[in-house]
Amino acid sequence: MATRPTEILSLTREGLYCPAGDFHVDPVRPVARALITHGHADHARSGHGAVWATPETLRIMAVRYGEDFCETRQEARLGEAVRLGEVTVSFHPAGHVLGSAQIAITQGGCRIVVSGDYKRAPDPTCLGFEVVPCDVFITEATFGLPVFRHPDARDEVRRLLDSVRLFPERTHIVGAYALGKAQRVMALLREEGFCEPIYLHGAMEKLTELYKREGIPLGETIKVVAAERPKLGGRIVLCPPSAIQDLWSRKFPDPVTAFASGWMRVRARARQKGVELPLVISDHSDWDDLCRTIRDTGAGEVWVTHGQEDALVHWCGTHGIRAKPLHMLGYGDEGEAEPDPAPATAADAPAADAAGEAA
Numbered sequence: 203m204a205t206r207p208t209e210i211l212s213l214t215r216e217g218l219y220c221p222a223g224d225f226h227v228d229p230v231r232p233v234a235r236a237l238i239t240h241g242h243a244d245h246a247r248s249g250h251g252a253v254w255a256t257p258e259t260l261r262i263m264a265v266r267y268g269e270d271f272c273e274t275r276q277e278a279r280l281g282e283a284v285r286l287g288e289v290t291v292s293f294h295p296a297g298h299v300l301g302s303a304q305i306a307i308t309q310g311g312c313r314i315v316v317s318g319d320y321k322r323a324p325d326p327t328c329l330g331f332e333v334v335p336c337d338v339f340i341t342e343a344t345f346g347l348p349v350f351r352h353p354d355a356r357d358e359v360r361r362l363l364d365s366v367r368l369f370p371e372r373t374h375i376v377g378a379y380a381l382g383k384a385q386r387v388m389a390l391l392r393e394e395g396f397c398e399p400i401y402l403h404g405a406m407e408k409l410t411e412l413y414k415r416e417g418i419p420l421g422e423t424i425k426v427v428a429a430e431r432p433k434l435g436g437r438i439v440l441c442p443p444s445a446i447q448d449l450w451s452r453k454f455p456d457p458v459t460a461f462a463s464g465w466m467r468v469r470a471r472a473r474q475k476g477v478e479l480p481l482v483i484s485d486h487s488d489w490d491d492l493c494r495t496i497r498d499t500g501a502g503e504v505w506v507t508h509g510q511e512d513a514l515v516h517w518c519g520t521h522g523i524r525a526k527p528l529h530m531l532g533y534g535d536e537g538e539a540e541p542d543p544a545p546a547t548a549a550d551a552p553a554a555d556a557a558g559e560a561a
């Protein structure tokens with residue numbers, strides 16, 4: 203008889219724990235051994251003993267937390283099966299941000315896939331999602347309601363460029379999370395043939411430089427110097443979401459404020475945030491892709507970590523798939539969880555790196 207899924211992974215205070223391999227996945231508190239799906243702050247925290255992750259995720263963690271973010275680190279190679287205690291573990295692309303991976307854990311004929319955050323839409327800054335057949339699929343449900351259907355991100359970026367052509371005197375300020383979303387927007391702008399320099403808020407700089415070092419073509423980027431802001435009419439400026447309503451953004455000439463997030467599908471939310479040009483660009487799966495992915499994995503059982511858990515659990519039930527919500531705390535703070543309503547930063551100080559994350 204196959205090992206029961208709950209014997210392979212159990213829910214602890216720290217997060218999902220695999221006793222037979224003695225490790226946690228994306229733990230929210232410091233643990234002895236952590237396997238990390240990707241670099242967003244709610245999944246990748248500092249202070250663990252040993253960390254296993256893709257080389258890109260390890261480098262992202264080092265940039266955010268410093269080289270001493272853990273005691274020892276081990277690079278996971280995509281697709282390579284590694285024995286850890288009584289279980290076999292392998293990492294597979296998740297399509298979410300640079301370095302993001304799903305983690306497959308197999309024991310006694312039962313395979314569980316922890317997908318972390320993932321999307322199926324193409325993204326020029328990271329490897330595409332790979333379907334990993336499994337018995338239990340663990341998924342998030344940030345956009346787990348049928349109302350959430352993300353349009354093609356390329357069309358959203360074309361709308362941004364249309365606006366730049368229409369208002370050549372105005373600065374276009376685009377709020378985007380500092381890891382993943384910002385670089386995806388830049389890469390999409392380049393794909394559309396935009397070859398002017400892209401201006402960056404200070405909080406975007408370190409991770410953007412890292413993406414460039416990893417070989418992602420983002421073109422010329424220039425850090426915004428406070429005194430130069432009045433001269434940046436007609437330019438595109440990327441900043442953390444918290445900065446779009448800040449005093450910081452008001453020093454640009456007649457700014458058009460945009461925000462790249464899956465939540466921009468909800469027009470009331472865009473209005474409430476004072477966003478003139480909502481761009482529905484998400485690094486998470488929309489409803490259709492959540493359902494499609496669950497079906498593609500062939501899983502007979504689904505565990506939902508966080509987000510709109512109830513609707514997805516219900517959908518599984520109507521399709522003959524056992525499902526349960528895990529109600530996990532500590533995830534989703536990274537960004538596309540909920541847009542931060544309060545502008546956090548002082549006028550001209552570059553926002554802390556933690557100011558913005560996914561979505």
Ligand SMILES: [Zn+2]
Binds near residue numbers: 240536
């Ligand atoms: Zn994420």
Ligand SMILES: [Zn+2]
Binds near residue numbers: 242319533536560
């Ligand atoms: Zn997340």
